[in-house]
Amino acid sequence: MIANVPCGRFAPSPTGLLHPGSLLAAFGSWLLARHHGGVWRLRIEDVDPPRTVPGAAESQLQALAAFGLVHDGPILWQSTRGEAYQAALDVLLASGQAFVCHCSRSDLATSGGIHHRCVARQPRPDPAVRFRVPSGSIVHFDDGLRGPQLQDVHAEVGDFVLRRADGCWAYQLAVVVDDAAQGVTEVVRGADLLDSTARQILLQQALGLTVPRYWHLPLLLDAPGHKLSKSLAALPVDSSRPLPVLRQLWQLLGQAPEALEPAHDLDALLAAAQQAFNPARLPRADILIGAGLPPAGALSAPMLQNPLSPT
DSSP states (O other), X not given: OOTTOOEEEEOOOSSSSXXXXXXXXXXXXXXXXXXXXXXXXXXXXXXXXXXXXXXXXXXXXXXXXXXXXOOSSOOEEGGGXXXXXXXXXXXXXXXXXXXXXXXXXXXXXXXXXXXXXXXXXXXXXXXXXXXXXXXXOEEEEEETTTEEEEEEHHHHTBSXXXXXXXXXXXXXXXXXXXXXXXXXXXXEEEGGGGGGHHHHHHHHHHTTOOOOEEEEEOOEEOTTSOBHHHHTTTOOOOTTSHHHHXXXXXXXXXXXXXXXXXXXXXXXXXXXXXXXXXXXXXXXXXXXXXXXXXXXXXXXXXXXXXXXXXX
C-alpha cells in the first residue's frame, strides 16, 4: 500500500467471461485512478465457491490485458483471505455488533426477509453470523456521480449476513476488509451495487476503517431495461479488436470522441484517454441500447452502431 496516493480498483467475480458492463466499470475505474495520479488495484472476488466458474478468472485477466488495462501490485484473491475475514468478524462479535443467527429464510418469510430479531423455530447446526443494525441506522453519503444518498439500513435491509450458513463469507464483509487492505480510496463500480454501499459504510465505521469515495457508473441496459450482461447471457466482449471497443466505451462514459481520434494503437489511445478524461462528463443515468441488437452479445462494432441513450 502506498500512503497518501489515490487508489482505485476493479474487482470482478469469476462467474463468467468479461461482459460489456464489467469492461465499462473496469475502464471507468482505471481512468479515474489515472486521472487522480493514483494506482489501480485488481481483485478477484472468488469468495463464493458455488458461483465460481473454473477458468473464468483467467479469461477475465486475459481480456483486461488485451485492452491494455494493467493493474498495479499483486492481484488479491478473496479465496485466500479467510483469516483476514475471520479477524474482522471476531472484532465485531467481541463488540456485540455481530451475532450468531439461527434464522432460516422460511423463518424470515413473513418479514420479507428482513431480520430485526431472531425468530428461529429451532437451532441450526450451521448458523449464520449477522451484523446488528439498530433502529435509526440511517446512512448518508455523497456519490461521486449520483449525488447525495440516504438509506435507512434498519428499515430497508435489517441485520445483514456476514458469514453465511454454508460457511461462505458474505460479499459485504469481504469487500470492506479487502478495500481497506488494498488502500482503496475511490470505489468505482456499476450502479447495481449502489444499494450495498450503506451497509459497507456501517461496517467500515464499526471496524474503524476509512470510508472511501464511491462512484456508481451507469449500467448498460437492453431495450426492455434489463442489464445487458443478463439479457445477452453474459456473452463476452470482443477483445480481438480493442481500439473500436475502447473508443465506444469512452463515448459511453460521456467523454469527447475527438480526444482519441489521433490514436492509432492501443498505447497511444490509453495515453490520450488518460490525459483527456474529464470526470465531470461522466453520465449519471443508465444507458439504454436501442432495439435491434444483433444476437451476438460481444461488444463489437456492429452492435455499438445501434443508438444509445440515457434512461
